[in-house]
Amino acid sequence: MMKSEVKTSLLDNMIGVGDSVLLEPLTEDSFLENLKNRFDHSEIYTYIGSVVISVNPYRHLPIYTPEKVEEYRNRNFYELSPHIYALADEAYRSLRDQDKDQCILITGESGAGKTEASKLVMSYVAAVCGKGAEVNQVKEQLLQSNPVLEAFGNAKTMRNDNSSRFGKYMDIEFDFKGDPLGGVISNYLLEKSRVVKQPRGERNFHVFYQLLSGGSEDLLKRLKLEREFNQYNYLGLDSAKVNGVDDAANFRTVKNAMQIVGFMDDEVELVLEVVAAVLKLGNIEFKPESRVNGLDESRIQDKNELKEICELLGQDQAVLERAFSFRTVEAKQEKVSTTLNVAQAYYARDALAKNLYNRLFTWLVNRINESIKAQTKVRKKVMGVLDIYGFEIFENNSFEQFIINYCNEKLQQIFIELTLKEEQEEYIKEGIEWTHIEYFDNAIICELIENNTNGILAMLDEECLRPGTVTDETFLEKLNQVCAVHERFESRMSKSSRFLNDTTLPHNCFRIQHYAGKVMYHVEGFVDKNNDLLYRDLSQAMWKTNHVLVKALFPEGNPAKMSLKRPPTAGSQFKASVATLMKNLQTKNPNYIRCIKPNDQKAPHVFTEALVCHQVRYLGLMENVRVRRAGYAFKQPYEPCLERYKMLCSQTWPHWRQGARDGVQVLLTELQIPPEEFSYGRSKIFIRNPRTLFELEDLRKRRLEDLATLIQKIYRGWKCRTRFLLMKKSQITISAWTKRHFQRKKYLHLKSVTLVIQSYIRGWKARKLLRELKHQKLCEESATTIAAYWRGFQARRELRRLKEEARRKHAVAVIWAYWLGLKIRREYRKFFRANAGRKIYEFTIQRIIQKYFLELKKKLPSMSPTETAWPARPYLFLDNTHTELKRIFHLWRCKKYRDQFTAQKKAIFEEKLEASELFKDKKALYANSVCQPFQGDYLEISKNPKYQKLTGAVEEKILLADVVNKINRANGKGTPRIFLLTQSKFIIADQKSGQIKSNIPVMDITSVSVSKQIDGLFAVHLKEGSTAAAKGDFLFTSDRLIEIITKLYRTIFFKTNQKINVEINNEFLVQFNQDKVCVKFIQGAQKNGNLPACKRKNNRLLEVTVP
């Protein structure tokens, strides 16, 4: 819609008077009449200068449409009929255009429409400020923080179905363009006592009802909740349903808002778990149990609820149960644990529920702040919107109402200070003619409450910190003493007797005359609520849960961070935060919205005059109108005023070199503004009528348009000229570059052509020179070659001549030699035929033999006696010589081999030779013995201590010592015996003891008999009649038969020089005693290896079975 089409104005179609300043006559009645008149015609907004009065219509009015937003956008405050949008627009524009931080102060009693007004301001600002995806998201998050905080912080009260039970101040931050960047919310004291108890006809916080009504079956099951409200002790029963409120739908809105604000799904779940746990805490009941010492101890009645809470919070049931039964007090490192009685247990339960909920609320605010905080660090402009709980008077007012009303007192004070007090003081200070207008200053009430030495809050703190018994009554007593004389404090028991007979004032109450009316406070709970203590056991138990959110809510439960220091009291905390808030508000440009509640029934169209009159009075609206009327609509220091309007006057534009005040004076005179419309203060100009200001603004706007056109013109001219100059410069540059480029190209071409020609000429010259030089060289070389050829030719001719000469000389010599030879041969032919033939033959034979020997010498075979090879015979005539030489060589070689032998080795070989002569090809056993060296002493008898005696008895050298089997003559069985042979005898001895069995001289041996077989049996035949032969011949078996018999044979030969007979036969006779027994060898299977088995068959036969 085109703005210019809107023809409305403050004065157009005006119902009553839009700005109360214009009321004529100005009385309280006319003021009220005007408000009522307008209210009846659905005009709920009325101005007092720049202050907006808003009367709650309690119904929906079609004045908040997007069209309305457009209508009010960028319009002067007084241009259109009064609206909250006009105030919001004014604030937003002066923030954006004049760089002034703004605050919007919305005051009024509970239910007057503050929260609604704050939302309207925010939605208007959101609608008119910048656009874009990012900006829209910021706006959406800022707006959606409202439903979340309202669900958790608002409740139905007697006065308001959506009463804010916490204070809220929100800073919306903008960048230099006026686009929102983010925001910061501060919250003030939540009325947490509502969690556990609500006055009649009121409800708990909305969220509980919303969750139970709107939560899905599945969610409620997860949270272990029942849908019915009456299942929960903490939910007031009488007014659980509020008319026109759909809790289920609101729950969906809240969940959606949480999502938009940036809560994760699991965070929402955690929050709802805590809400459910708080609700269920109320269902834990305690019963008394008597103890021996007569005291009552509390016990949890039904542990099921506790179990479910613990499951929800990831808590150990025993830990929480203990925290509900005991209280540990720690002082000076001493821990004292006391049991709780039923009342104390209920107190602990409620304290836990209140604390859990309160901390959850603070966490929510912080979490929202995290999401909506501005992401940049650039300088921000700020618009603060304050919506705090309104002034309230209940039947039973407690600590919470006291705090709420105190806060409202402070807001009233800031209003008075900035609009009534400061303004009037400023007129006087600026030297403007002024008649003082009386108003009520509520500083005295603020003093009564907040004075650091004797204020009510200070008394309460003092009482809370005092040792000894402290009760609400002792606190009241103290108040009665200290505040008795205060004109705004009333108490039955105070020292002054003013109220002794006032029966409307009970004994346990005190009354304060607030700016908005008298409020009676019951002291009950003041001390406790101010202390705001949670048993340490409970905070520690909460810290121990596995629930991340709950754990984070109770950081003081961490034993590592435990401090004995008392936390600040609720009262002092609140006082400090209100003081900070006030300081903050004072730095900003204030905009006031004063909300008025038209009736107590929350009904539309009802305007209870008495009620409104009361509010008009205590809000000081009449005084406000009077000050405005008598005063000036607008004031501004000279410098910014001159700066803003200097373009309206040719003298001040563009520069004014003298003082700002003179400049403004020149300016206003030239504009011909009637002198009664303004006054010159000391440092400021005061403009009486807003209309004058608007005129100035209009002139400025038009002038600005002209200036803008001028600037545009100059700028365009400048831009075109700059562009032209740039193009010209560019053109010159381009042509310079192009020329340079072509010249350069041409030069390079010429250069290359010149170079080619140059090189051709140089080449041609060089080649010519080369040709000449080559010709010259060729001439020189030809001469040399010809000379060389000539010399060569001459040399070769000379050589040929010399060679011819030599050949001829040689031929002559040869012919001469032949001739001489022929002559001599002819002469000596007769001598040659007689001798030469034989000599030649001998010489030839000699040469052949010489050659034969020399070759044989080279081909001689190896020196081994076993070698059989011999070189082949070269000449037939040397056959015998060759064979003889082979024999001689072999003998010589054998001799050489023998010469290397020692005497001992020689004897062994002699023995071996002897054995070969005796047995070779005669006895089968011989072949085995060839490779065995004849050792002789196999027993090492002289070294063996066992045979010491035996060797002692034998004096001679032992030639052979071995163990043999002596065959028993009677049965043919063998017995092992030592067989010793010396140079003169052989001895048979016992193998074990070494005792000599037989000692036979070798001379008594006549012969020896053996078989032809492989066996080792041999018989030693003895001389008949000798002593040794008494028992007859000996029969032995031994594997070393060959060695034994050879040694025996040789010994006897050396001794007697006779060779004994060695009979080799498979059958021979032996002499046993008187018998001649035949030893017969037969072939057969053998039981014991190679040893022969002998068996005496009868007197005449001994059978030897051999393998």
Ligand SMILES: Nc1ncnc2c1ncn2[C@@H]1O[C@H](COP(=O)(O)OP(=O)(O)OP(=O)(O)O)[C@@H](O)[C@H]1O
């Ligand atoms: N401009 C309005 N248009 C329509 N209804 C309104 C308007 N302002 C207030 N109301 C109605 O009045 C009710 C109470 O208003 P609101 O919650 O803003 O009061 P309040 O001043 O914030 O009170 P409290 O101090 O208890 O928080 C609203 O729920 C709404 O129904």
Ligand SMILES: [Mg+2]
């Ligand atoms: Mg509110």
